[in-house]
Amino acid sequence: MEMNGFQRSIIVGLLLSDGWIQKRNGWNPRIGFKQSIKNFDYFWDVFVNLSSLCSNYPWSTKTKKRGKLFFGLEFQTRQLKCFHEIYYLFYSEEKVKNIKWELFHYLDYVAIAHWIMGDGSKRNKGITLCTDSFSFKEVVLLMNILKIKYDVNSSIHLEKNKPRIYINRKELGKILCFIKPYFTQSLLYKLSL
Numbered sequence: 001m002e003m004n005g006f007q008r009s010i011i012v013g014l015l016l017s018d019g020w021i022q023k024r025n026g027w028n029p030r031i032g033f034k035q036s037i038k039n040f041d042y043f044w045d046v047f048v049n050l051s052s053l054c055s056n057y058p059w060s061t062k063t064k065k066r067g068k069l070f071f072g073l074e075f076q077t078r079q080l081k082c083f084h085e086i087y088y089l090f091y092s093e094e095k096v097k098n099i100k101w102e103l104f105h106y107l108d109y110v111a112i113a114h115w116i117m118g119d120g121s122k123r124n125k126g127i128t129l130c131t132d133s134f135s136f137k138e139v140v141l142l143m144n145i146l147k148i149k150y151d152v153n154s155s156i157h158l159e160k161n162k163p164r165i166y167i168n169r170k171e172l173g174k175i176l177c178f179i180k181p182y183f184t185q186s187l188l189y190k191l192s193l
Contacts, residue, residue, distance in 0.1 A: 002082045003053055010049055011086055012106045013114025015097070016142075017130075021087050022076070023095070029083040034061060034074040042117055042184040043073050053077040099138035104145050112150075112175065113182035116190055125169040125192045132162040139163040150175055 003011070011019065014033055023029040031050070035043040037060075047058055058075040077083070089106065090097050119130040131139045139156060143165060146152040152174055157166045169192060176191060183191065 001053065001078070001080055003080075006110060007050055007053065008086065008106070009108050009110035010046060010114050012089075012103075012108075012111040014046065014118060015086070015090050016111070016115040017118025017120075019118070020097070021083065021091060023087055023091070028079040028081050029087040030079045031077045031083060031086075032074065033076075034072055037071045037073060039187075040073065041186040045184050046114070047075055050075075050077060053080060097133065099134055099141050101141060101145075103142075104149060107145055107149065109175065109178040110182050113179040116179065117184060117187045120190050122190050122192055123166065127167050127172055127190060127192075128157060129165040129167070130159075131164055132159065134163070136163050139165060 011031055014031070015021065018035065019031060019033045021029045021031055031053070033043075033046060033050075043058070047054070054075060055078050056075070058073045061072045061074050063070045063072065089100065089102055092098055115129065116127060120127045121130065129142075131142065134142070136156070143154045143156070146154055146165075146167075152167060152171045154165050154167045154171065156163045158164070172191070180188070180191065
């Protein structure tokens with residue numbers, strides 16, 4: 001089984017945000033994705049687009065954070081050979097998610113849309129991308145990819161001493177018409193629409 005280019009782009013966007021890849025020794029990788037129940041529309045759109053790569057339906061989850069109970073949905077794909085390409089794009093030999101320059105060739109409008117839907121938040125009529133799990137060097141690399149490939153200028157804003165990418169309204173406008181068609185209706189508010 002192979003993923004198509006559209007599915008690959010969705011997965012790249014998911015991995016820049018809340019998605020992950022699990023790879024056990026001697027096994028092919030599989031993609032995992034989890035969202036709060038309040039983001040059901042988005043979660044379901046992702047599942048429908050990746051369902052040909054899955055063997056099970058999503059399941060409900062409960063997570064306790066800071067004393068509060070959160071309900072969500074999760075799915076995982078099959079363990080497929082075609083995911084090795086994406087696994088090595090994002091993960092080091094130490095099985096740590098990181099950003100490499102090769103991402104330049106994979107970061108298209110579909111991936112950017114899913115990155116924003118998964119980890120973007122509206123701020124001052126612009127967008128903040130929660131890149132907390134990446135190093136300053138990796139965040140600068142992501143910013144350079146956005147600048148070189150799409151002429152989108154961005155800046156770093158610190159949140160609890162972690163780097164986040166901020167794209168103001170004018171710069172977001174450069175790609176808005178290209179990413180908007182891939183947005184789930186319920187998340188269009190993130191684009192200040």
